[in-house]
Structure formats: structure tokens, C-alpha cells
Amino acid sequence: MSNPQDRLNEPTLSTRGLQPENKETPISFLNTDIVPSHLFFKRNHFSYPKLTYSNYWLPINGLVKTPKIFSLQEIVKLPSKTIKVILECAGNKRSLFEPKVFGEQWEKGAISQGYWTGVSLTTLLEATGINPKAKEVLIEGYDKGKRTDKNNEYSYSRSLPLDKALDPDTIIAYEYNSQPIPFKHGYPLRLIVPNWYGMASVKWIKQISLISSEFKGPYQSIDYVYYPNKENDTDSFPVTIMNVNSTIQEPVHMEILNTGTHVIKGIAWTGAGEVSKVEVSTDHGDTWLEAEIEPTYRSYGWVSWTYEWSVYDPGEYTIMSKSTDTLGRTQPLKPFWNRKGYGYNAIDKVEVKIE
């Protein structure tokens, strides 16, 4: 018989919901920097769309000079680029807010990264031309359904300001880690918007339209908006770029360890500039020491860091990590609470007991 005990212990996605499917990456248990597609977190607003691939076309219309409809074959023949990009759900770490907020209770794994290959959106827009009145680029996905707060059916649609849409690293991707994008992650075409939270990276693209005014769809003007107050909408502003952030992968929260030397390891990332340092504290934040950052080319990915911790006194310890980016943004001790629970980036913490 085979030797089943020799099978590796593989991590698995954690299920947050099935209707629609929402599953979290086992972020503490990744053994690679590039998340394999079966461990990429899944975040859906609706059930999966029904697509007919044999008849798939991408229309670009609205305020363009020449509307065009691209076939997949045309798109894959255009010059392509491959970039390492993080996708982080805006609700990543939502479960950590106090007071608690409603919505999917993501822990620390609504984030993944890998290599996306596709054509710059700007390459397609060069083919159609742009009408000078165009202000935003609206991307509509094939996924659609009802919302609890509305009666109509909505498709998942988001717009980008023109400058972000024209950034050559904003791509229409068709491969993830050198394979066709898995259906559940947006096959055949998915927008990839580096540095922005994942809600911008529309899956299953149905059409792209250039528009002259601010798009007001519910996934832009109701969801993915920071509401600082529980009872009213004053001072709200849209969710866009990722906050500077870090996550401790090892040890895990509430783990029991021996005295001796332990490697504390984690990841750090930002949606603006580069991560410039990661600091670790093992004494509730009284003293901070710099972690060692792996000298990887970051592109739009995260950095991995480690910190060697020698501990000889049994007891309870709080380990904290804090990252800072080249723009001087740094993780706050307390998160910016907002009613829908976006953008959590407080200093990360795990507690351990040393025996």
C-alpha cells in the first residue's frame, strides 16, 4: 500500500462563507512567497457568473475615439508584462476591529500575491483613443446579483480615475503564475490594479467604458468607503491604496514555546512607496528592534522579514511588528475604526507563552 503518513501536511483555505464563496489564505503556513493559486484567498460578492468562453469578447466603449471589441486571441498577441502584485481585500483583518464591525470576519489571510501576466490597459486604450471628456474608466464584471440594502440587481462594477487607469502597470491579466487565471479568480480576464486594495481588481471583465463623471455604483459609493462614524456618513472617503501593514506569521497567536532562540517571521507591505523598515517588539512595545528584511525585489509584492528572538525567562510575552514605508507612513497602535471595517493596519500582535 502507499505510505499515506508520508504525505506532507498542506495548509488549506479557511472558509468564511460559501454563498458567495469567501475563503482565506492560511497566511501563517505558507512555505513560499508566491501564493499558489489553490491557496489564493477567494472573495466574492455574488455567486459565480455563467460565462460562455467560446463567445468571449471584450468591448471598450463610451468616451473613446473608436470603440473596439477585442477577442481573447487579439489580447494575448499584444505586448504583455508580468508583475508581482499583492491583492489584499480591503476587509483583511476586519475581525480585529473593536468595536466589532459587520461583514465577513476576515482574520489575517485576505491577502495573497503572485505573478500576474497581461496587457497594459493603456495599450488597449491607445487602440481606441480617448475622448478628452473622459474622466474615469469604468470596468464591469460578469458577476451580478442583489444586495441586502437595494432591490435592483447590480453587476460588480468599479471605476478608476484616468491617471491610475493609464498607469502602465494597471493590466488586463490573463495569467496567474504562468497559468491561465483560475476561473474563480477571474478567468478569462481580470483587471489588476497594483497598490490598491483588491476591490479595484475586477474579475471576469465584461466591458470597459470611458465616462465623463464620477461613477456612483454601490461598490464604489456605498461599499468600499471609509465611514468614520457609526451613526452617520459624515467625513466618509473612498478606499483606494493599501495602508502600510505587516503580519506576524510565526509564532502563531497563543502558541506555547520553549525557552531558547526562536525565529519570528512575517511579511510587510504598503500601497505607496516601498517598505523601508520593519520593527519588532517583544515587551509590549517598550523597545523596538529592526527585523531583517529579505532582499527581494519588491515590485508590488510584500517583503518577508525575520527577527531572531532569544528568550530565557519563562512567562507570557506579546510580540509586535510595525512596518514603515518610504513615504513615512507607519502602522498605528490603534486601527482607524470605520463602520464597514476597511483598511485595518494597526501594529500586529501575537501573544506567546514561554515554558
Added chain:
Amino acid sequence: MSNPQDRLNEPTLSTRGLQPENKETPISFLNTDIVPSHLFFKRNHFSYPKLTYSNYWLPINGLVKTPKIFSLQEIVKLPSKTIKVILECAGNKRSLFEPKVFGEQWEKGAISQGYWTGVSLTTLLEATGINPKAKEVLIEGYDKGKRTDKNNEYSYSRSLPLDKALDPDTIIAYEYNSQPIPFKHGYPLRLIVPNWYGMASVKWIKQISLISSEFKGPYQSIDYVYYPNKENDTDSFPVTIMNVNSTIQEPVHMEILNTGTHVIKGIAWTGAGEVSKVEVSTDHGDTWLEAEIEPTYRSYGWVSWTYEWSVYDPGEYTIMSKSTDTLGRTQPLKPFWNRKGYGYNAIDKVEVKIE
């Protein structure tokens, strides 16, 4: 091409640790009462043992009249029984304790049930006979390793008092849901102790010994003991039978729902007697109404229950479930806090928002 979007959304185990492997059943997302083996929670103290099945024998020795060594072939030829049994990790729901306790942060899914087939331990002991001096039956597993609080290597061993060992429903199981027990769940032989927390159901049985005194191994006298005090061991007592308990499966915590009628559903179980009622409150516990219990034959399994909830006022609600057993045990509002975090059975709660 195939139609990948038609694939069902399947729930998956949540990873709590990989060294050793500890994974949690997606308890809210089961679509069957009998947990398939790939969704059965995994709880290990050590890395998986290396077994040579071709040379597998089960010795029964110590205070018996005639020590015997059984082959697998002999065991499967003996009269067998199949019983539906819950295994619940004593640490199930540990993450809900306040103050927090160290150890695996199990949420509500360190529990599974299904059909176990095997031979009564008492049938084997009839073959060996029992020396009148025997007080306990010691079951040793092939899994072993080091502990953070000790220097020696220990095997995972647990004893049962003689009366529990002789209960005809305490079985040496070789099948789960009519298939050989998966290796990671104890193949080829696993003890199944109905009504007790899962630590009693030793996997990969290496030998069984009858002993005259109380067994003091670390998984009996250090772990799986309730310590009511943080700082000392006074008033400690062993973990044995499962507490009366219930878990709300739907809705999930912090879910956002429409006004209208929703089915609240869950499971309830006990380690003594039968579940006699399940009550649900949707107003923070001010009023309680009885849920409908599915008329399943319980055996040693859980009962499923539902409660139809009609809600017309938008707002935030706390849904609670409370089960009571035929011995009059009922779930408390506050859990019995203990230092190692066992036996959590406070009234279950989920919060929802109605829009």
C-alpha cells in the same frame, strides 16, 4: 473545455497548525450530519507516527489472565458494531475564553461525528481475562515526541477506568463511515470512547495494558485537567465527559441579512444522557423559545435544530442558543474558565445586522 464554474463551492478545513497538524472542521458549512472524513477535524500532539502495517499487531498485557497479541485479521473477524459517535476536542471553542488561554485557538469546529465500526474493547478483554487487581486500562498510541515542559520523550497514552473500558460501546475501531479509518485519524486501529472528549480516543493503538494504579502520564495528569486558577493547581480535576453544548451554524457571526424570515440552525450535544431541549433567544437572552429538534436517533451523535426567525425591524441582533440535557445540565451564560481552556460550553452567540 470543462465548466469549472459549475463546481460546487466546497468547505475546507481551517488550518490552526502544521507541526503538528491541527485543522478545524468548517462546522457552519457542513451540508450533512455525518462529517465526511476529509472534513473531520485533525488534532495531533506530535508529528505523524511511522507505522509498518505489514507487521502490525495489537498486544494486550499487564494485569490480564492470558496476555494476547491480536492480528488485524483476527480483530476484524470478531463481532463488530457500528455506532454514531461525536469526537469533540476538549479545547473546542478555546478561542472564546476571556481572559484568553494559551494553546491551539480552536474556534467552533474542533468537533465532528460519523459512524465508527469496530470491536468492543470488552470482547478483547474477555479473551485475555482480567486480573482482579486491575483498576485501569492503559491505551498507548504510536505517536510520540517531546513536550515544551519536559525533557523526555513521551508517547500519547491515556487510561480509562475499568467500568468505562468495559462499556460495550467503547470500541477498538477500524472503519469510519464504512471505510478504513484514514491514516491521519488513527489507521489501522483507534480507540473510540463515546461521550468523552476526544483526547480519550487514542489513535494508532500500539498496546493496551491493564494496570493496578492511577496512570500519571502527562496527557492525563498535566494536560486534559481543568485548572480553575491561573497561578496554581488547586481544585484541579480531570477532563472526562463532554459538557452539554450547542453551536449556531447559520447565520454566521457578524452576517448582514435582509428583513424577513430566516432559519437559524445549529447542532446540540451532550456527553451524558440526551439533549432534551434547545432554546433560542434573539433579544440578548431576555426571552427564550424552543427550537425544533430534528427527530434523529441520537446514539452518541449530535442533534440538529432549527428555529424560524421573522424579523422586520432593521438593527443589530444577538442570537443565542442554549441546550439542556436529560440530566438537567444546561449551558451557562459564562463559561467555566480554566487555565488550559477545556470544556467551553457557554451559551452560543452570533451577532447579525438586519438591513
